[in-house]
Amino acid sequence: MATVADVLSPSPITVETTATVREAAELMREHDVGDLVVVEQGRLVGIVTDRDLVVRVLAVGGGSNDPVGQVATGSPVVVGPDDDLVGAARLMATHAVRRLPVVCEGEVVGVLSLGDLAVRHNAGPVLGAISQAPASS
Known part of the structure; x- marks a missing residue:
């Protein structure tokens, strides 16, 4: 049985909730990633993606100085490294x-x-289900 640890991207880039949207975008560019783990005093509080920056900031007239904590998806669904991949994929599809x-x-x-x-x-089949799920807001 394949586990999350077998394929995860290690050492995620983190950003504090108080960082600006611009700082988050710069980190994404610098590290060539499309998401950042959002933390508050080192504790996971959310995740922000490049899509979030477009849809939740640019598309609604927000600015580069807006705090990233206001546009991040809070309380993200998480998995453990020993969780199986099929279960993790189902979580992605469900949420x-x-x-x-x-x-x-x-x-x-x-x-x-x-x-x-x-x-x-x-x-393949599980990825298709995830790809067809509506995007989270």
């Missing part, structure tokens, strides 16, 4: 998300993305 923070003993140790799942050759 219409394409990325899950991976938490071990209270610490974020990685992010599992739709792309990470795609590397598994037997994940």
